[in-house]
Amino acid sequence: xxxxxxxxxxxxxxxxxxxxxxxxxxxxxxxxxxxxxxxxxxxxxxxxxxxxxxxxxxxxxxxxxxxxxxxxxxxxxxxxxxxxxxxxxxxxxxxxxxxxxxxxxxxxxxxxxxxxxxxxxxxxxxxxxxxxxxxxxxxxxxxxxxxxxxxxxxxxxxxxxxxxxxxxxxxxxxxxxxxxxxxxxxxxxxxxxxxxxxxxxxxxxxxxxxxxxxxxxxxxxxxxxxxxxxxxxxxxxxxxxxxxxxxxxxxxxxxxxxxxxxxxxxxxxxxxxxxxxxxxxxxxxxxxxxxxxxxxxxxxxxxxxxxxxxxxxxxxxxxxxxxxxxxxxxxxxxxxxxxxxxxxxxxxxxxxxxxxxxxxxxxxxxxxxxxxxxxxxxxxxxxxxxxxx
Amino acid sequence: xxxxxxxxxxxxxxxxxxxxxxxxxxxxxxxxxxxxxxxxxxxxxxxxxxxxxxxxxxxxxxxxxxxxxxxxxxxxxxxxxxxxxxxxxxxxxxxxxxxxxxxxxxxxxxxxxxxxxxxxxxxxxxxxxxxxxxxxxxxxxxxxxxxxxxxxxxxxxxxxxxxxxxxxxxxxxxxxxxxxxxxxxxxxxxxxxxxxxxxxxxxxxxxxxxxxxxxxxxxxxxxxxxxxxxxxxxxxxxxxxxxxxxxxxxxxxxxxxxxxxxxxxxxxxxxxxxxxxxx
Amino acid sequence: xxxxxxxxxxxxxxxxxxxxxxxxxxxxxxxxxxxxxxxxxxxxxxxxxxxxxxxxxxxxxxxxxxxxxxxxxxxxxxxxxxxxxxxxxxxxxxxxxxxxxxxxxxxxxxxxxxxxxxxxxxxxxxxxxxxxxxxxxxxxxxxxxxxxxxxxxxxxxxxxxxxxxxxxxxxxxxxxxxxxxxxxxxxxxxxxxxxxxxxxxxxxxxxxxxxxxxxxxxxxxxxxxxxxxxxxxxxxxxxxxxxxxxxxxxxxxxxxxxxxxxxxxxxxxxxxxxxxxxxxxxxxxxxxxxxxxxxxxxxxxx
Numbered sequence: 001x002x003x004x005x006x007x008x009x010x011x012x013x014x015x016x017x018x019x020x021x022x023x024x025x026x027x028x029x030x031x032x033x034x035x036x037x038x039x040x041x042x043x044x045x046x047x048x049x050x051x052x053x054x055x056x057x058x059x060x061x062x063x064x065x066x067x068x069x070x071x072x073x074x075x076x077x078x079x080x081x082x083x084x085x086x087x088x089x090x091x092x093x094x095x096x097x098x099x100x101x102x103x104x105x106x107x108x109x110x111x112x113x114x115x116x117x118x119x120x121x122x123x124x125x126x127x128x129x130x131x132x133x134x135x136x137x138x139x140x141x142x143x144x145x146x147x148x149x150x151x152x153x154x155x156x157x158x159x160x161x162x163x164x165x166x167x168x169x170x171x172x173x174x175x176x177x178x179x180x181x182x183x184x185x186x187x188x189x190x191x192x193x194x195x196x197x198x199x200x201x202x203x204x205x206x207x208x209x210x211x212x213x214x215x216x217x218x219x220x221x222x223x224x225x226x227x228x229x230x231x232x233x234x235x236x237x238x239x240x241x242x243x244x245x246x247x248x249x250x251x252x253x254x255x256x257x258x259x260x261x262x263x264x265x266x267x268x269x270x271x272x273x274x275x276x277x278x279x280x281x282x283x284x285x286x287x288x289x290x291x292x293x294x295x296x297x298x299x300x301x302x303x304x305x306x307x308x309x310x311x312x313x314x315x316x317x318x319x320x321x322x323x324x325x326x327x328x329x330x331x332x333x334x335x336x337x338x339x340x341x342x343x344x345x346x347x348x349x350x351x352x353x354x355x356x357x358x359x360x361x362x363x364x365x366x367x368x369x370x371x372x373x374x375x376x377x378x379x380x381x382x383x384x385x386x387x388x389x
Numbered sequence: 390x391x392x393x394x395x396x397x398x399x400x401x402x403x404x405x406x407x408x409x410x411x412x413x414x415x416x417x418x419x420x421x422x423x424x425x426x427x428x429x430x431x432x433x434x435x436x437x438x439x440x441x442x443x444x445x446x447x448x449x450x451x452x453x454x455x456x457x458x459x460x461x462x463x464x465x466x467x468x469x470x471x472x473x474x475x476x477x478x479x480x481x482x483x484x485x486x487x488x489x490x491x492x493x494x495x496x497x498x499x500x501x502x503x504x505x506x507x508x509x510x511x512x513x514x515x516x517x518x519x520x521x522x523x524x525x526x527x528x529x530x531x532x533x534x535x536x537x538x539x540x541x542x543x544x545x546x547x548x549x550x551x552x553x554x555x556x557x558x559x560x561x562x563x564x565x566x567x568x569x570x571x572x573x574x575x576x577x578x579x580x581x582x583x584x585x586x587x588x589x590x591x592x593x594x595x596x597x598x599x600x601x602x603x604x605x606x607x608x609x610x611x612x613x614x615x616x617x618x619x620x621x622x623x624x625x626x627x628x629x630x631x632x633x634x635x636x637x638x639x640x641x642x643x644x645x646x647x648x649x650x651x652x653x654x655x656x657x658x659x660x661x662x663x664x665x666x667x668x
Numbered sequence: 669x670x671x672x673x674x675x676x677x678x679x680x681x682x683x684x685x686x687x688x689x690x691x692x693x694x695x696x697x698x699x700x701x702x703x704x705x706x707x708x709x710x711x712x713x714x715x716x717x718x719x720x721x722x723x724x725x726x727x728x729x730x731x732x733x734x735x736x737x738x739x740x741x742x743x744x745x746x747x748x749x750x751x752x753x754x755x756x757x758x759x760x761x762x763x764x765x766x767x768x769x770x771x772x773x774x775x776x777x778x779x780x781x782x783x784x785x786x787x788x789x790x791x792x793x794x795x796x797x798x799x800x801x802x803x804x805x806x807x808x809x810x811x812x813x814x815x816x817x818x819x820x821x822x823x824x825x826x827x828x829x830x831x832x833x834x835x836x837x838x839x840x841x842x843x844x845x846x847x848x849x850x851x852x853x854x855x856x857x858x859x860x861x862x863x864x865x866x867x868x869x870x871x872x873x874x875x876x877x878x879x880x881x882x883x884x885x886x887x888x889x890x891x892x893x894x895x896x897x898x899x900x901x902x903x904x905x906x907x908x909x910x911x912x913x914x915x916x917x918x919x920x921x922x923x924x925x926x927x928x929x930x931x932x933x934x935x936x937x938x939x940x941x942x943x944x945x946x947x948x949x950x951x952x953x954x955x956x957x958x959x960x961x962x963x964x965x966x967x968x969x970x
Binding site for chain 2: 786
């Protein structure tokens, strides 16, 4: 079972190949839209009728706690698979208390995209790799001034600040924060450093480099960029094919994120997991190991839908783009860290986005907002840990 | 004297026409804008200043959404559910309405008032238990799940009962003398007289099924089991929102009912008017 | 005498049996889907029910959490604002249009046909169409405003406007439906009343306030009640026009939106149940008040 309709045709190809190689196994593909996916999985899991193999994301601990996922270690051992063939941050993301519950499908990286056409139009130099946050802000300010000078309508920068992953979460990680401690007992959002990313984003809005939150809520940042209304964009690799298919795609430049304390990227991504109540566990494992293996990774890379988490085939990703330079995604992923996760992530993510929204709408100052955020996240963590005892 | 009076009436009507024309414009401009946008290319739809007419009337947006989403399933599901609900509801409601209007049995009034009181309960209160029920019965993600809870409509029972009450008692008595049983009176004598009311109930019930969003969204999860209403919710994309696609999808969803309405305007208007019958 | 008595008794018994049989399908359905659900939902509101696992009884914890939640109070306030804003406009505009359409002037059929179209359109489509028209960058409304030299607004994401925008869409969608009901009500008023009034020299205004309004008051009452209950459950337009994380959402979220997010997005079913119980209590109280007022205000023919 999967949720992305863009990827579904590619998966039909992959599954076709798998069934060719394993004629005794029949695989049925089930597409469920993202906004229904979890409801459906929950219902099916509750009734013991979950699909044998399904996509899983960082909500995983909730499912391991409920005993819905099959531990994969014994299968990995039996097949003698080398775990280091995959990007370590991804393998780590889908293990829980030392047990592997998912095999990585691919990974999500965030980079900065810029529209060379707009830079040329206003005579601004393209950004250079190894740039710092200050240089990034200066670039934005330069664009703003030159656009205003010529009476242009474009925004210097767009950022999907209504979602953590392609925006402030990366900045938090680049402050050196972990969000959740390794033992899962505390959050470091009460660190004074946690205020800075939010204050910086608000300052970008104050300085008219980034449009107001109400504008970014109305038209998604990526849509602003695709409609050539924004010169720069923090963008996730999951939207790479949207960029590559844009009418002005030849003019899209990609560059790693600017460096704050560092420019690490918090790697997200999907995994394949097996239902613990599956009746065909051997076949399900064969499918998982094929899907997460080199051939399937290569097909997905060549279809531009996913950056391989299988290191050996990562080279297949870059050249497949017709217009944009996909190698930047791989480059950005080199210095990546694991996506911050906690067992209570469904609740804490909501708390973080609610408070971020209040900060960006300026109903609270960044200091107040982050303080409240830290307090509520800690309370949610405590509550979760208390109920688990 | 006579002339000036006539003139003043006409002048008065000009005001009426103006207000009504304004109302017509406000009512249909959104639909026209939907149609115009649905034929534009993406680049055209985001051009500033806006262009009103598409440079070229191309169907590419329609083809794209048609290929991306199972619209044939949406159509089939919507109409299948609508038809089954209408038929089922008419049978169940008219029988109960007849019993409440004509037959005597212990606790009749208490039961009826109890039914009426259910009308006050907001339907959201039933959703979670109904959803659980469907999951337990293995019916979630089926068309049956869309049909079952909709068959039992107190409102239509209430309205049909009012209509049974308007039919003269003498009809029953005459039929009784001819040896007709209670069910026979209902089925052979009164029901045929109630046809206009039944058509109205059918239209009201059909429209509310047509419009329903929350329940199909919750209980069914695969696109192949979606109705048009729920399917529309998918058009706001996960990755990017292309409004010409969204508008083409919206048009594909709205035209059947608008066409039906043009074909059976009188029945639609009477049906809606019927919902205003008070107790 | 004795024979006749048993005959009557027999028919009465048969009548009762037929009666029960004929209401049986309805009653069984209602018991399963409504009555049972009502009580189960009430029970859930005292549990920590989530998507899977057995719900645990937690007393009033959900309600306590609810009454300490800013989001809940905001949703409650928004919902009341929707009702206060939408209901008077829907009733006034639809009544006005009905009166105008009832004059029997030329083109009445044409006007009525077109004004009625929104009533046969699903709210999901209406939401999408208006989302596009109200779009900040590329929307039709802002294009017109720019043309007239005004200030474009982020209608659906600016907290100052979003509630007004959603209300406007709701009013737009509901007017045509209510208008038809009023029109039918107007056509039921006997012409003779107006003729008599004309003989007494009454002008249009007097006729409207002395005849039309009183004669129409039962319909107005009924439609108003339906509209209030309907607006209290506003969800579809908000769901389609405003993303959950939008800057507009805090100022637009209704009780039912909040319920949907909690119960079906975040899977806090128990908490969601508690929200619907509160919604029920509010609607119950308002219906009771309305029923009381009806006795006072509504003109009855006796």
